[in-house]
Amino acid sequence: xxxxRWQVWITIxxxxxxxxIIYRGxxxxxxxxxxxxxxxxxxxxxxxxxALPSQDGAPGRIxxxxxxxxxxxYLLTMLSRAFSSMPGLASGITRDIRDGTIKRFIVxxxxxxEYLFFYRVAHKLVYHAVAIVPFAVVFxxxxxxxxxxxxxxxxxxxxxSLILAxxxxxxxxATLGLLGFWFLEVSSFLFIYMLLSxxxxxxxxxxxxxxxxxxxLVKLIPLQYLAYFPAAVFLGKIRGTALVTxxxxxxxxxxxxxxxxxxxxxxxxxxxxxxxx
Amino acid sequence: xxxxxxxxIIFATFARNxxxxxMTFRANFLIEFISSLSWxxxxxxxxxxxxxxxxxxxxxxxxxxxxxxxxxxxxxxxxSLAGMLFMTNADNFGELIRRGGLDxxxxxxxxxxxxxxxxxxxxxSSGNLLVGLGxxxxxxxxxxxxxxxxxxxxxxxxxxxxxxxxxxxxFLLAATSVWLGRNETLFDFWFxxxxxxxxxxxxxxxxxGHPFRWFFTFIxxxxxxINVPARFLVEPLRPRSFSDWLLPLFTILATAAAFAICxxxxxxxxxxxxxxxx
Numbered sequence: 001x002x003x004x005r006w007q008v009w010i011t012i013x014x015x016x017x018x019x020x021i022i023y024r025g026x027x028x029x030x031x032x033x034x035x036x037x038x039x040x041x042x043x044x045x046x047x048x049x050x051a052l053p054s055q056d057g058a059p060g061r062i063x064x065x066x067x068x069x070x071x072x073x074y075l076l077t078m079l080s081r082a083f084s085s086m087p088g089l090a091s092g093i094t095r096d097i098r099d100g101t102i103k104r105f106i107v108x109x110x111x112x113x114e115y116l117f118f119y120r121v122a123h124k125l126v127y128h129a130v131a132i133v134p135f136a137v138v139f140x141x142x143x144x145x146x147x148x149x150x151x152x153x154x155x156x157x158x159x160x161s162l163i164l165a166x167x168x169x170x171x172x173x174a175t176l177g178l179l180g181f182w183f184l185e186v187s188s189f190l191f192i193y194m195l196l197s198x199x200x201x202x203x204x205x206x207x208x209x210x211x212x213x214x215x216x217l218v219k220l221i222p223l224q225y226l227a228y229f230p231a232a233v234f235l236g237k238i239r240g241t242a243l244v245t246x247x248x249x250x251x252x253x254x255x256x257x258x259x260x261x262x263x264x265x266x267x268x269x270x271x272x273x274x275x276x277x
Numbered sequence: 278x279x280x281x282x283x284x285x286i287i288f289a290t291f292a293r294n295x296x297x298x299x300m301t302f303r304a305n306f307l308i309e310f311i312s313s314l315s316w317x318x319x320x321x322x323x324x325x326x327x328x329x330x331x332x333x334x335x336x337x338x339x340x341x342x343x344x345x346x347x348x349x350x351x352x353x354x355x356x357s358l359a360g361m362l363f364m365t366n367a368d369n370f371g372e373l374i375r376r377g378g379l380d381x382x383x384x385x386x387x388x389x390x391x392x393x394x395x396x397x398x399x400x401x402s403s404g405n406l407l408v409g410l411g412x413x414x415x416x417x418x419x420x421x422x423x424x425x426x427x428x429x430x431x432x433x434x435x436x437x438x439x440x441x442x443x444x445x446x447x448f449l450l451a452a453t454s455v456w457l458g459r460n461e462t463l464f465d466f467w468f469x470x471x472x473x474x475x476x477x478x479x480x481x482x483x484x485x486g487h488p489f490r491w492f493f494t495f496i497x498x499x500x501x502x503i504n505v506p507a508r509f510l511v512e513p514l515r516p517r518s519f520s521d522w523l524l525p526l527f528t529i530l531a532t533a534a535a536f537a538i539c540x541x542x543x544x545x546x547x548x549x550x551x552x553x554x555x
Contacts, residue, residue, distance in 0.1 A: 036469040039489070040476060047335035047480040048327055062330045188308065195315055204323055211329065 009118050016122030032134040045070045063208040071145040076231035077203050083162045084169035084226040093177030094186050148236045161230040164250045168225055171257035181268030202228025222253040288395055295398040309401035317405055338479040344511040346416035351507040352475050353409030359443040361402040366394050367447045371454040377553035390543050432509045438532040439502035445539035452546040474499040498531040
């Protein structure tokens with residue numbers, strides 16, 4: 001029976017969507033609640049900026065960000081994270097390695113990475129279909145903070161950076177999870193990763209705020225593309241050639257981690273000894 | 278008096294048992310200890326960064342770098358005390374109801390709320406407590422203002438009031454699991470609400486800030502839990518208005534009210550408990 005590859009993919013997608021849709025109520029409430037910290041952030045930054053000396057009559061700025069920019073930035077990183085965060089991906093992979101569930105991908109005519117990928121795509125599609133309601137409400141209420149919006153082609157660049165952020169998040173976490181072939185327990189790696197990405201992906205503040213040489217160093221590692229980069233593109237902080245090279249580097253990191261994930265899977269399966277049932 | 282001593286002895290036994298339990302899984306304890314500390318240091322890093330750019334939080338509020346760090350140290354101590362003593366227990370309460378384990382606690386000859394609230398002490402949060410203490414002392418040293426004995430006593434007293442307020446909110450939410458069956462989202466809710474109180478109340482300003490501040494001071498008193506004790510040490514504002522003088526008095530009232538409401542709802546919840554499975 002000529003069962004096409006894409007039919008497999010669509011089947012995974014369909015089943016995963018049905019699975020995710022069961023918990024929609026709890027999930028909508030949970031998403032809305034995750035916006036609560038914004039309230040404190042808006043007031044905190046308001047207080048920070050109100051104490052700044054004005055620059056030539058204009059309100060003070062921090063590394064080029066006005067008060068409105070910083071709040072808009074914070075909201076936009078939440079959107080970036082909605083694309084790039086992969087809850088449970090890496091820990092799920094190591095658990096499968098440890099308890100032996102991963103064996104089914106050796107015998108079944110379907111790759112582990114492609115299965116996980118389409119499972120994630122389904123997860124994100126459902127997530128966005130539901131989360132668009134709370135996101136829309138919050139962004140509408142905060143519309144006054146968005147003084148800068150992308151123009152023309154910048155929209156294309158922004159959407160591209162979000163999609164690349166999703167891909168990067170997926171392959172990066174998959175690679176971390178696949179380290180489980182060597183270490184069995186990777187929760188301490190994951191913890192370090194989470195901690196670093198919390199600080200250096202720009203989730204809490206624009207990474208331009210970091211002192212040198214830390215700022216330059218942080219821009220060399222791929223974490224910024226998970227949250228900072230798409231938000232900065234939206235706010236027009238990165239334009240022209242810098243934007244094009246930025247997108248190219250982001251895409252390059254995706255390719256690097258896609259390759260590393262494949263490599264880790266191949267090498268890992270070679271030394272895998274099939275524990276558990 | 279006899280009752281109080283008895284409860285203290287029982288609590289000491291709980292604390293000792295929890296410590297033994299934690300020490301049995303020492304590596305796990307160490308990981309939890311370090312990971313909760315790391316979050317604290319991440320947040321401190323963020324605050325240090327903010328003060329690289331601004332002299333104070335808000336204009337003329339008096340919350341400069343070290344004043345704010347006294348505040349943050351206080352917040353850390355109060356939050357970690359509440360977390361250390363009550364968090365695991367509140368978490369466990371839902372489980373006790375779902376599985377019917379509460380039956381065994383109800384028959385014990387001691388107050389059930391006491392037993393449910395204090396059975397386990399989470400020693401791995403003790404690191405945060407120490408960091409909070411260290412940060413407060415260090416910041417006071419940088420400011421060069423040491424509190425008098427009376428101020429120190431008032432600080433500790435109001436700090437404990439803060440812990441009681443946080444406890445009351447937590448168990449008010451936990452008690453609802455008798456009716457709701459599960460309470461995970463409610464805990465997120467507690468965490469988010471309490472995190473409003475992690476900043477000086479002066480930051481809540483303007484058209485939305487004032488009603489917000491009013492609500493979280495007088496209706497859900499999370500802002501006073503940390504603001505009132507911290508003010509005794511740094512007092513960034515000389516009491517400017519009548520209401521500033523009233524706030525500490527109100528805190529005593531609010532603490533008593535919060536505890537009474539929590540107690541009432543908890544008793545009501547116990548009466549609605551219908552056991553399960555056992």
